[in-house]
Amino acid sequence: MAKLVSKRYALALFETGLELEKLEQFKEEINYVSNVLDAEPKIEMVLTHPKVTNNEKKELLDSLFKKNISQEMLNFLYVIIDKRRERYIKEISEYYDFLYNEEKNIVLATVVTAVPIGKAEEEKLKTTLTKKLNKDVQLKNVIDESIIGGVMLKVDNKVIDGSIKGQLDSMMKNLKAMRV
Incomplete structure (x- = not known):
């Protein structure tokens, strides 16, 4: 299940990156978000906690990433929050890298x-x-x-x-x- 969800979201982000000609930028941004979550497990814990509201999670993302990632990536993360897929961000990043590498040979x-x-x-x-x-x-x-x-x-x-x-x-x- 986790793999399927991660692939679906990574593919959606990848196709958007192709369409907007921002493949490289999206790769850097989703990797940046994933690396922050790796480096700070408490942030991931807050993002995945069921008692933290979606609005609180979005505010956290704003405070952490708004200055460092594009509005498209922030909107993508909002969708992930709305769909309760926060725990898959690292896997989405990994599969996006795979798609990027395939595209760029x-x-x-x-x-x-x-x-x-x-x-x-x-x-x-x-x-x-x-x-x-x-x-x-x-x-x-x-x-x-x-x-x-x-x-x-x-x-x-x-x-x-x-x-x-x-x-x-x-x-x-x-x-x-x-x-x-």
């Missing part, structure tokens, strides 16, 4: 390494992935010392594990299979 990739990769290696990997996937690649480097060395690459739902830990795990699995 962007793919998010995570490269996991034991130590930070250099700018040159990052650019080379980004260029290679861009050519291979035929999409604009946004690369994020995550440091995980437990992989010991090598690289683990995550793109969409695919994982390419070239880490030493992955190779050791694979060898251990093969050794256990040979014992039986």
Whole structure:
């Protein structure tokens, strides 16, 4: 249910952004609202509390966001309040990002390494992935010392594990299979 609601509202916002040619602006604004809610759980608690009236919730949104987001986004948040969908704002933001990335032909990739990769290696990997996937690649480097060395690459739902830990795990699995 939550996914369906989030998708429906994100799609409505996305289509409005397309129509008004404000896709990027709406992306920044809905992410800003979501980030504020993440950083301040008490605000989210007030927004989702059933005893707080819709008008009080709208006043809270005004005081928090009126200077930082467009009137269209504020109106969108008002609709969310009126329809009692406040608890889905973060999921709406996530799905909006997904729609935006699809529209702009962007793919998010995570490269996991034991130590930070250099700018040159990052650019080379980004260029290679861009050519291979035929999409604009946004690369994020995550440091995980437990992989010991090598690289683990995550793109969409695919994982390419070239880490030493992955190779050791694979060898251990093969050794256990040979014992039986």
